[in-house]
Amino acid sequence: MTAIVRLAGVTKRYRRGREVVTAVDDVSLELPPGSMIALVGPSGSGKTTLLNLICGGDEADDGTIAGPHDTADWSQLAIVPQTIGLLPELTMRENVGLPIRLGAPAATDVGEVMERLGIGLLADRPPEETSLGEQQRAAVARALVTAPGLLIADEPTSHQDEANTDRVGEALADVAASGSCVLVATHDGRLLDRCTMVFHMRDGVVTGAGDGVGVDAT
Numbered sequence: 279m280t281a282i283v284r285l286a287g288v289t290k291r292y293r294r295g296r297e298v299v300t301a302v303d304d305v306s307l308e309l310p311p312g313s314m315i316a317l318v319g320p321s322g323s324g325k326t327t328l329l330n331l332i333c334g335g336d337e338a339d340d341g342t343i344a345g346p347h348d349t350a351d352w353s354q355l356a357i358v359p360q361t362i363g364l365l366p367e368l369t370m371r372e373n374v375g376l377p378i379r380l381g382a383p384a385a386t387d388v389g390e391v392m393e394r395l396g397i398g399l400l401a402d403r404p405p406e407e408t409s410l411g412e413q414q415r416a417a418v419a420r421a422l423v424t425a426p427g428l429l430i431a432d433e434p435t436s437h438q439d440e441a442n443t444d445r446v447g448e449a450l451a452d453v454a455a456s457g458s459c460v461l462v463a464t465h466d467g468r469l470l471d472r473c474t475m476v477f478h479m480r481d482g483v484v485t486g487a488g489d490g491v492g493v494d495a496t
């Protein structure tokens with residue numbers, strides 16, 4: 279099956295004065311459609327940097343990345359950033375519907391996806407009048423209103439309790455089951471249980487993929 283994303287020898291270095299940090303070190307990966315893939319690794323191991331490279335938010339120093347970010351077809355890529363990234367001047371509903379307003383084809387009803395993530399009653403509030411967990415679920419909902427070929431989520435349950443982690447996990451797993459590739463950086467065992475493939479990351483190096491058995495979620 280044709281991969282949705284293909285990385286070959288991807289390296290990213292950060293320079294801090296004289297110090298050079300290799301945040302992503304010679305990573306080669308292929309991400310297939312119809313999969314929910316976990317990226318697991320300690321804090322500082324390079325997960326967010328790698329996700330930023332894959333979604334085109336940052337440029338690699340070496341190597342190549344083929345994927346939706348270089349087609350300029352933004353309906354094919356959805357992102358749930360670690361920093362959530364709602365626009366404060368829009369209501370929760372307007373934030374969730376923003377990809378559609380920007381021209382991406384709607385795959386599902388905005389109200390429906392908000393209900394599903396337990397934020398239906400908050401639709402008319404500005405984000406600042408909601409909890410961080412609710413804002414994070416709105417960011418997940420915003421990624422679900424289109425049918426992206428690739429959905430990238432950076433620790434999307436970091437502010438969720440168990441019931442809401444299950445809501446987020448089920449929604450992401452459904453997107454994968456419908457044929458998308460879902461790539462999720464996470465430490466969360468409840469989310470990992472739903473992943474079909476697990477990559478481990480340490481010091482910028484991706485050490486391998488498995489079927490989720492024996493995952494060390496540290």
Ligand code: ADP
Nearest residue numbers: 292293299301320321322323324325326327328
């Ligand atoms: P993770 O998401 O796994 O916690 P990150 O990708 O955020 O890891 O960070 C990987 C490494 O790169 C860390 O050592 C971090 O300090 C460093 N780093 C991340 N962003 C920057 C930046 N903008 N400038 C310098 N160093 C950075």
Ligand code: MG
Nearest residue numbers: 325326360432
């Ligand atoms: Mg991170």
